[in-house]
Every structure is written in C-alpha cells, then in structure tokens.
Amino acid sequence: MATLNLRGIKKRFGDTQVLHGIDLDVADGEMIVIVGASGCGKSTLLRIVSGLESATEGQILIGGRDVTALEPAERDIAMVFQNYALYPHMSVFQNMAYGLKIRGLPKAEIESRVAEAAKLLDIGHLLDRKPRQLSGGQRQRVAMGRAIVREPHLFLFDEPLSNLDAKLRVTMRAEIRRLQRRLAVTSLFVTHDQVEAMTLGDRLVVMHQGRAAQVASPMEVWSKPADTYVAGFIGSPSMNFLPATMEQDGVVLLDSGERLTLVTPIPGSTGRAVTLGIRPEHLSPAEAGLALRVELLEPLGSETVVHGRMPDGTALTAKLPGMVPEGTDLLLRPDSAWLHVFDRETGRRISA
Amino acid sequence: MSQSAIFKGVVVPYLLLAPQLLVTAVFFFWPAAQAIWQSLLREDAFGLNSDFVWFENFVEVLTDPTWLDAALRTALFSVSVATLALGSALFLAVQADRNIRGATTYKTLLIWPYAVAPAVAAVLWLFMFHPNIGVFGRALNALGITWDYRLNGAQAMTLVIFASAWKQVSYNFIFFLAGLQAIPKSVLEAAAIDGASPRYRFWTVVFPLLSPTAFFLLVVNLTYAFFETFGVIHSLTQGGPGKSTETLIYRAYSDGVMNLNLGTSAAQSVILMLLVIALTFVQFRFVERRVHY
Amino acid sequence: MRARNIWPHVWLVLGVLIFSFPIYITLIGSTHDASTIGRGDVPLLPGPHALENYAQAWGSGGGRYMGTPAVQMLANSLAMALLIAAGKIVISLLSAFAVVFFRFPGRMICFWAIFITLMLPVEVRIIPTFEVMVNLSLVNTMAGLVIPLIASATATLLFRQFFMTIPPEFVEAAKIDGAGPMRFFKDVVLPLSITNIAALFVILFIYGWNQYLWPLLIINDRGLETIIVGLTKMIGGGDSQNEWNVIMATAVMALLPPVGVVLLMQRWFIKGLVETEK
Numbered sequence: 001m002a003t004l005n006l007r008g009i010k011k012r013f014g015d016t017q018v019l020h021g022i023d024l025d026v027a028d029g030e031m032i033v034i035v036g037a038s039g040c041g042k043s044t045l046l047r048i049v050s051g052l053e054s055a056t057e058g059q060i061l062i063g064g065r066d067v068t069a070l071e072p073a074e075r076d077i078a079m080v081f082q083n084y085a086l087y088p089h090m091s092v093f094q095n096m097a098y099g100l101k102i103r104g105l106p107k108a109e110i111e112s113r114v115a116e117a118a119k120l121l122d123i124g125h126l127l128d129r130k131p132r133q134l135s136g137g138q139r140q141r142v143a144m145g146r147a148i149v150r151e152p153h154l155f156l157f158d159e160p161l162s163n164l165d166a167k168l169r170v171t172m173r174a175e176i177r178r179l180q181r182r183l184a185v186t187s188l189f190v191t192h193d194q195v196e197a198m199t200l201g202d203r204l205v206v207m208h209q210g211r212a213a214q215v216a217s218p219m220e221v222w223s224k225p226a227d228t229y230v231a232g233f234i235g236s237p238s239m240n241f242l243p244a245t246m247e248q249d250g251v252v253l254l255d256s257g258e259r260l261t262l263v264t265p266i267p268g269s270t271g272r273a274v275t276l277g278i279r280p281e282h283l284s285p286a287e288a289g290l291a292l293r294v295e296l297l298e299p300l301g302s303e304t305v306v307h308g309r310m311p312d313g314t315a316l317t318a319k320l321p322g323m324v325p326e327g328t329d330l331l332l333r334p335d336s337a338w339l340h341v342f343d344r345e346t347g348r349r350i351s352a
Numbered sequence: 353m354s355q356s357a358i359f360k361g362v363v364v365p366y367l368l369l370a371p372q373l374l375v376t377a378v379f380f381f382w383p384a385a386q387a388i389w390q391s392l393l394r395e396d397a398f399g400l401n402s403d404f405v406w407f408e409n410f411v412e413v414l415t416d417p418t419w420l421d422a423a424l425r426t427a428l429f430s431v432s433v434a435t436l437a438l439g440s441a442l443f444l445a446v447q448a449d450r451n452i453r454g455a456t457t458y459k460t461l462l463i464w465p466y467a468v469a470p471a472v473a474a475v476l477w478l479f480m481f482h483p484n485i486g487v488f489g490r491a492l493n494a495l496g497i498t499w500d501y502r503l504n505g506a507q508a509m510t511l512v513i514f515a516s517a518w519k520q521v522s523y524n525f526i527f528f529l530a531g532l533q534a535i536p537k538s539v540l541e542a543a544a545i546d547g548a549s550p551r552y553r554f555w556t557v558v559f560p561l562l563s564p565t566a567f568f569l570l571v572v573n574l575t576y577a578f579f580e581t582f583g584v585i586h587s588l589t590q591g592g593p594g595k596s597t598e599t600l601i602y603r604a605y606s607d608g609v610m611n612l613n614l615g616t617s618a619a620q621s622v623i624l625m626l627l628v629i630a631l632t633f634v635q636f637r638f639v640e641r642r643v644h645y
Numbered sequence: 646m647r648a649r650n651i652w653p654h655v656w657l658v659l660g661v662l663i664f665s666f667p668i669y670i671t672l673i674g675s676t677h678d679a680s681t682i683g684r685g686d687v688p689l690l691p692g693p694h695a696l697e698n699y700a701q702a703w704g705s706g707g708g709r710y711m712g713t714p715a716v717q718m719l720a721n722s723l724a725m726a727l728l729i730a731a732g733k734i735v736i737s738l739l740s741a742f743a744v745v746f747f748r749f750p751g752r753m754i755c756f757w758a759i760f761i762t763l764m765l766p767v768e769v770r771i772i773p774t775f776e777v778m779v780n781l782s783l784v785n786t787m788a789g790l791v792i793p794l795i796a797s798a799t800a801t802l803l804f805r806q807f808f809m810t811i812p813p814e815f816v817e818a819a820k821i822d823g824a825g826p827m828r829f830f831k832d833v834v835l836p837l838s839i840t841n842i843a844a845l846f847v848i849l850f851i852y853g854w855n856q857y858l859w860p861l862l863i864i865n866d867r868g869l870e871t872i873i874v875g876l877t878k879m880i881g882g883g884d885s886q887n888e889w890n891v892i893m894a895t896a897v898m899a900l901l902p903p904v905g906v907v908l909l910m911q912r913w914f915i916k917g918l919v920e921t922e923k
Contacts (some may be wrong), residue, residue, distance in 0.1 A: 031789060050817075051820075051821075052817050052821075052822065071823075072817075073820060073822065073823030073824075074823075077821065078821065079817070079821050081818065082814075083814055084810060085815055085818040087815065087818075087832075088837070089833075089836040090836075098822055098832070099821070099822035099823065101822060102822050102823045102824050102828065300811075357746075357813030357814075357817060358746055358747055358748055358816065359816070359820075359825070359829070361747060361749075362747075362749045362750070362824055362828065364741035364743075364747065366743075366749065368739040368742060369739070369740050369744075370738075371736045371739065371803065372739070372740040372759060372797075373736065373740075373759075374797040375736070375793065375795060376762055376796045377758075377793060378756055378777060378793075379792070379796065380761075380762045380770075380783075380796060382777060383773035383817070384765050384770050384865070386770075386773035386776065386777075389771050390772075390773065409837040417774060419658065424656055424857075440660070443656070443660075444657060444660045447652075447654075447656045447657050447658060447660075448653070454657070458657045458660075458661065460663075460908065460911060462660065462664060463732070463914070463915075464904045464907050465664055465910055466851075466918075467851050467855075467904040467907040468855075468900050468904065469854070469899070469900070469903070470855070470857065471857045471873050471874070471877050472873060472896055472899050472900050473752065474732065474877070475666075475671075475876060475877065475880060476667035476670075476671050476896065477667060477895065477898050478880065479674055479889070479896075480666075480667060480670055480852070484685050485683065486684050487670060487891060490685055497858075504675070518664070518667065521664065522664075523918070526915060526918060526919075527919075533773065553729065564898050575912070579768045579769075582768060582857065583855075583873075583877075586857070586858075586861070586877070587876075587877035587880065600745060601769075604769070604771065605771060605858070608771050609775075609862065614670045614772060618772065620774070621770055621773075624768070624769040625765065625769045629764045630700070632763055632764045644871045
C-alpha cells in the first residue's frame with residue numbers, strides 16, 4: 001500500500017549523535033527488520049519514522065508523501081509497543097476502537113473493523129475483557145489488533161515480542177509473519193534478537209553505533225556480512241576472527257603460521273593486513289589443518305560446540321556434527337568456499 | 353521522560369496551571385510578602401503613619417518576656433501532645449499487630465477520632481471535665497481535688513494537652529500499625545530463634561525498624577500541635593486562664609485580630625513561617641531518606 | 646500461651662473504650678434535658694429527651710446563645726467541605742498534568758511555587774490574608790471561605806507522583822491514535838486516577854469540614870456560619886447554665902458527617918492518608 005523512504009536521517013540528543021545519516025528504501029508490502037545491540041539507535045530510528053521523535057536532519061517519505069513535519073497521527077501509521085501500551089481501564093474492544101473513535105469514524109464502521117481484526121487474530125471472545133484479564137500472548141494480539149484496525153500504510157513494531165516467554169515468542173513470531181504477508185502492509189520491525197531478525201525480515205538493517213552497517217536479505221547478511229561487526233553479530237556461535245596477511249591475491253597467511261587458499265582471489269590485495277573470518281560451522285575435522293587444543297565442549301545433541309585455542313593462543317570455536325570425545329585435540333580445516341576476508345584497519349569486507 | 357512522551361505546547365500548560373498559580377499568588381505569596389513587609393514597619397497609635405523600623409518589631413517580640421513564655425509553653429505543649437499521642441498509639445498498634453485477625457476491627461474502632469475537628473474534640477472534653485457538669489470534673493471535685501480548668505492554669509494546660517492528643521492518636525495508630533505490619537515476619541522469627549524474649553525483640557528488632565515511621569510521625573505531630581490545635585485552645589480556654597494556655601499561634605491570632613498590633617503580629621508571623629519552613633525541610637529531607645527503607 | 650494472648654485484646658478493648666468515651670458521653674448528654682445536665686447530675690445512661698434536643702438543634706439552634714439552626718450550619722459546612730475538596734482536586738489534577746506531560750519554560754518555577762505553599766499555612770499569615778480578603782470583598786462570602794483554601798501542594802504532589810508512573814507508551818499510543826492532550830487527560834489520565842481521586846476526596850472532605858481558624862476570621866454573618874465554629878460559639882464562656890443538651894446534639898451533628906465518611910470509606914481514607922504523606 002505504501003513505500004517508505006528515509007533520506008539521510010540524523011539525530012542528536014544534545015552533544016550525543018545517535019544516528020549518523022540513515023538511508024533506506026522500503027518497497028510496498030516489504031517487512032524490514034532493524035536489528036542491533038542496545039544503544040545502536042534502532043528504537044530512535046523507529047520513533048523518528050513514527051513521528052514520536054523528530055529527526056535533527058533528513059527526510060521521511062511514506063507512500064511518496066513527505067511526512068517529516070507531520071504529527072504521528074497524520075502519518076497514517078500504526079505502532080505495536082514493547083509493553084503493548086494497552087489502556088488498563090478500557091476493554092479490549094475499547095482499546096482497539098479508541099483510535100478510530102478519535103478519528104470520528106461511524107460506530108458501525110468501527111464495530112465491523114474491530115470484529116474483522118478480532119476474527120483475524122482469534123480474539124473475538126475477549127473483546128469485553130480488560131487487559132489485566134488477558135495472558136501475555138493475548139495482550140500481544142490485542143496490541144496487534146489495535147494496529148490492524150487502523151488500516152495504516154505502515155506498521156511499526158518496537159520489540160513487541162521481548163516481553164513474552166521463549167515458547168510463545170516463537171509462536172507469535174510466526175503469526176506476525178503470516179499476518180504481515182496476508183495484509184501486505186509495509187512494516188518496520190525493531191528487535192535485538194538475531195533469530196527474530198533472520199526469520200521475520202524480507203530484508204534486515206543491521207545497525208551499529210548509529211549507522212546502518214548493512215542492509216540486505218537475511219541470507220546475504222549471513223553469507224556476505226559487510227563488516228566484522230555484522231559478521232560477529234549475526235550467527236551463533238559468533239564467527240571466529242583470525243589476524244592474517246594476504247601473501248598473494250588468493251592466499252592468506254595466518255599470524256599463527258597456517259596458509260589458506262581462497263576460492264576467489266582478491267585482486268591487488270597482496271601484502272594487505274586483514275582479518276580472516278570463519279564461522280564455527282564451516283570448520284570440520286581433517287587430517288591436516290588448524291590445530292585446536294580443546295578447552296570446553298558444549299554438546300547440543302545433534303552437534304557439539306567446541307571451544308579451544310590454537311598453538312599461538314588465539315581462541316577458536318567450532319561447531320561439529322555429532323559427539324566429540326572429551327580430552328582430544330583436533331585438527332580442523334576451514335571450508336575454503338566460506339572464508340570471509342575483512343580489512344584489518346576498517347573491518348570492511350574485501351572478499352567477494 | 354523522553355521527548356516523545358510529552359505533549360507539545362506552551363499555552364495549554366500555562367492555562368492548566370493558571371487557577372492554582374492565581375490562588376497561590378493572591379492568597380499565599382502576596383499575604384506572605386505583606387507579612388514580611390509589615391514586620392519591618394511600625395504604625396503610630398492612630399494607624400495614620402507607618403515608619404520603616406528595620407528589625408525593631410522582631411527585637412520587641414523576641415525580648416518580650418510574655419512572648420518568650422508563650423514560646424516555652426508552646427514547646428512544652430507540643431512535646432507533651434506528641435509524646436502522649438505517639439506513646440499510646442504505638443502501644444495500641446503493637447497490641448493490634450499481635451493478633452492480625454482482630455487488627456482490622458480494632459483499626460476501625462480506633463481511627464475515627466481522626467475525623468473529629470480539633471474544636472469539636474475540645475467541646476467533647478470540655479463536657480467531660482467541666483467542673484460543674486462534667487462527669488470527671490465533678491468526680492475530681494468530689495474526691496477533694498479542686499478542679500476548675502477555668503481558674504487553674506496547670507489544669508487548663510493538662511486538659512488542652514489531653515484533648516489535642518486524643519484526636520491525634522488515631523492518625524499515629526494507622527501509621528504505626530502499617531509500619532509494624534510491613535516488618536517481615538522472617539526477621540522476627542530469626543530473632544525468636546536467636547532466643548530473644550518478646551520484650552527484647554521489640555526494642556532491638558522491631559523498634560529500630562519502626563524508627564523511620566516514628567520519626568516521621570514525630571514531625572507530623574509537632575506540626576499538628578503547633579498549628580492545628582488552635583481550634584482546641586480557642587474553644588476550650590481562649591488562651592487562659594491568664595495566659596496559661598496561650599501558644600505562639602494563639603498569640604499571633606490575638607495580637608493581630610483582637611489587639612490589632614500589626615507590626616509585632618507580622619513579626620510573629622514571619623518567625624512562625626521560618627519555623628514551618630524548618631519543619632517542612634526536616635520532613636522532606638527525611639522522606640527522601642525514608643524511600644530507601 | 647493462651648493467657649498471654651488475651652492481653653492484647655484487653656489493652657485494645659480498654660483503648661477503644663477510652664477513645665470512645667468522649668463520644669459516648671456526648672451522645673448521652675444529647676438525650677437529657679438542660680436542667681438535668683445543668684444540675685450536674687450527668688447520667689451515664691440515655692435519657693428520654695433525644696428527639697426534642699435534636700429537633701431544637703436542627704431547627705432553631707441553641708436558644709438565646711446562638712440563633713442559627715444546625716441545618717443551616719450543616720448545609721454551609723457541607724457546601725464548604727465539598728467545594729474545597731472538589732476545588733483542590735480539580736486544580737491539582739490540572740496543575741500536575743501540566744507539570745508532568747508538558748515541557749515549557751518556567752515549569753520548575755511553577756512547580757516550586759506550588760510546593761512552597763506547604764510552608765505558608767493560614768495560621769502564619771492571618772492578618773495580611775485577611776486584608777486581601779477585605780480588598781477583594783470576599784469577607785462573609787462562600788467564595789471567600791473556599792477559594793483561598795483550594796490551592797493544594799499536597800494534592801498536586803500526589804497527582805504528580807502518580808502521573809509519573811503512567812507508562813510513557815500511553816502518551817505515545819495516544820499520539821499515534823491522534824488524541825490531543827486534553828483528550829488524553831479525559832480518556833486516559835482521569836480514569837486511571839479514579840482511586841487516587843477517591844482517596845484524596847475523603848481526606849480533603851474531612852479537612853474542609855473541620856476548618857476552624859479560617860471561617861472564624863472570614864465569616865461573621867450568621868447565615869454563613871459553619872457547624873464547627875457555630876458549635877464553639879454556642880459554648881461561649883462555658884457557663885453551666887448553657888443549653889448543654891442542645892450543644893451536645895449539635896456536637897453530634899458536627900462530627901457525624903466526617904466520622905461517617907471515614908468509617909464508610911475506610912479503605913479510601915487509609916489510602917489517602919498514607920499517600921498524601923509520601
């Protein structure tokens with residue numbers, strides 16, 4: 001129903017620069033997940049889009065209309081809050097109807113919209129209850145319902161699942177995704193949870209220190225992280241980072257002495273100081289390879305996470321299939337198709 | 353609170369505050385400023401001229417032996433009222449706390465004197481201790497004790513103290529009981545296991561934990577005895593006999609309203625204001641600390 | 646063990662009796678005729694004259710000493726107490742709302758200006774306040790009785806404290822829903838404040854009803870006399886020949902409304918008492 005364009009959004013609180021210029025183009029019906037550690041500016045960005053905060057600089061367009069100077073109510077958006085923000089003294093029906101009532105919609109229209117949304121969310125039997133009589137999951141649905149009845153151009157989700165227990169979170173996650181697809185409303189979803197981000201988003205915006213470190217599809221973020229921050233943030237356990245130098249355009253010499261060959265050489269990189277990134281799941285036991293003195297085993301059932309150190313003391317983590325016997329040292333070979341090369345200085349990805 | 357959790361606008365909040373600020377300015381700040389100004393002036397006998405006399409009125413008040421007597425009397429009166437009201441309330445609260453089941457009933461039976469106006473409390477006590485018609489007044493006289501609070505200053509003071517304390521006990525009782533019920537039972541059980549006797553437990557465990565409440569109530573009771581007991585004194589003894597029940601507030605009232613001595617009355621008001629400021633300050637300093645308990 | 650458990654009850658019953666006795670004897674006094682009391686034979690059991698005593702107090706007042714009937718004084722007291730309580734609540738709700746939900750220049754100054762009134766009770770500014778009343782022609786009026794007492798630092802502080810616990814997301818949700826500040830006040834803040842308002846109302850009603858010094862200063866028109874001040878005026882010098890029976894009946898009527906409010910709304914009363922002292 002609407003596109004969203006952010007142009008050079010900056011935000012300062014006093015002397016603190018929270019956002020350093022965010023550009024983002026969201027297609028109609030797309031679900032964008034903004035993910036990052038706490039304090040990265042993701043919530044501020046969402047609030048700026050909603051109009052609850054104003055940007056210090058930059059421009060926001062919803063459906064091509066410049067809304068930068070408009071009040072939240074004039075932006076045709078709906079928001080689902082982290083603590084749901086349901087009014088405790090109003091029934092579920094009144095909570096959902098409140099925004100429509102303020103807009104002066106006719107009573108019949110309000111009733112039919114609420115009924116429709118309630119049916120969609122399976123909360124029709126709860127309409128007369130007060131929020132305190134609802135379970136966490138039900139409150140979450142009501143909060144969604146309140147957003148849906150507005151039939152907005154843009155949905156904003158501010159960590160809406162973080163107050164739920166782990167099991168419910170997985171269920172609600174799937175439900176939100178189904179609902180968003182079905183309604184095809186352009187959505188921004190803020191979370192600090194990388195699994196939530198990977199499973200929900202059409203594309204992710206990985207935020208780091210007020211900048212969009214990478215904007216890409218979940219698979220691309222995982223397979224081609226734009227810098228060492230994104231590489232370390234997405235994926236569990238985190239990617240291993242090993243200091244190295246480019247001996248040739250296609251050969252990496254680790255500081256610990258081993259040589260690894262890249263599938264795709266990086267032209268003109270010979271002699272450059274780099275950081276080599278290897279995901280734990282891309283290491284496998286071999287006849288020859290990186291020697292690992294095992295310090296800790298974490299059996300997860302189908303696989304085992306192995307923590308250890310290389311002879312020169314560099315920490316290394318591997319995720320190996322099946323059981324790994326205690327007390328053995330391992331030789332591990334990285335999958336050469338999955339080597340990530342980053343510039344040592346800037347941390348930017350330089351491999352293809 | 354962040355920018356997003358507040359509303360925009362400057363005119364609206366001023367309009368919202370206007371009624372309160374207007375009342376405050378007209379009936380609080382202006383008179384208070386007037387009091388301060390008048391306390392520095394002295395009118396001649398006919399009220400035609402007034403001279404700026406700096407702190408002469410204050411000097412006059414503070415060196416007036418009858419004012420100093422009133423100050424001393426006020427201190428005695430306030431401390432007596434506070435001690436009596438706090439002591440009996442604490443005793444009753446401890447008794448009520450011992451059997452939680454009956455506590456609510458006793459609470460109901462003990463809290464209502466709070467609602468009785470000080471002046472009405474005075475009427476009730478007057479009716480009991482009137483030398484000719486009061487049950488107790490007559491009984492005392494029958495026992496050979498010459499009882500007439502209208503003639504005997506000490507008796508008048510005693511009566512005023514009891515009537516004032518009677519009304520305040522319920523307030524203290526509510527707070528003491530709440531304080532006692534907030535003490536975790538596990539602490540008391542631990543003390544019991546340590547072998548402390550109930551009395552020893554009270555003074556070494558319960559009372560220290562209750563001391564913030566007690567101190568807070570002390571301030572409230574002193575404030576009450578200072579200001580709100582005006583009604584008791586005015587309707588029971590009118591400050592008499594002689595000046596034997598004249599407190600500072602009563603004196604400020606009689607100097608200003610009856611004797612129309614504006615300068616010294618204003619000086620007295622200013623002195624009392626400083627006293628309230630000090631009491632309020634103590635209370636709020638203390639409340640801030642109380643939060644941490 | 647059993648013997649020891651009886652003592653708290655003994656003390657408490659004794660305490661209740663001591664605290665109730667003044668009321669009891671007042672009730673008794675209101676059921677006898679003037680001469681019985683005047684002779685000094687105050688009985689400890691009710692007499693037969695209750696109806697006529699209350700009727701006289703209600704309808705015509707204390708005879709030669711005070712001609713204002715209690716019904717009129719009760720009406721005055723009720724009006725004063727209700728207006729003071731309602732006025733304080735309205736004025737404080739609005740002030741606290743402004744201070745908590747807006748940011749404007751001078752906000753803290755306004756807040757402190759209200760706060761400082763705590764330190765300026767009527768008792769310490771009697772004469773100059775009276776002068777202001779004279780200048781504004783408010784002496785001997787109900788408005789004069791009520792308006793100067795409706796500023797309230799305590800209530801403003803209480804509401805401010807409460808408003809600060811309202812989650813900021815409610816404001817944000819309201820903004821997204823398109824509710825302006827006054828709509829938010831009416832639809833969200835006010836309904837959420839109901840229990841606080843009720844608790845405060847009980848306390849302030851008693852406060853208003855029991856006012857003494859202020860009506861004493863401001864009112865000398867018998868038609869506006871409040872029951873508390875009227876009652877003490879009936880006593881005068883405390884003469885034995887007073888119509889004590891009528892005075893006691895009036896005393897009962899003077900203390901019944903606030904005591905009734907405390908007993909009937911005990912839960913709100915205790916909440917109000919505890920909250921206002923925070």
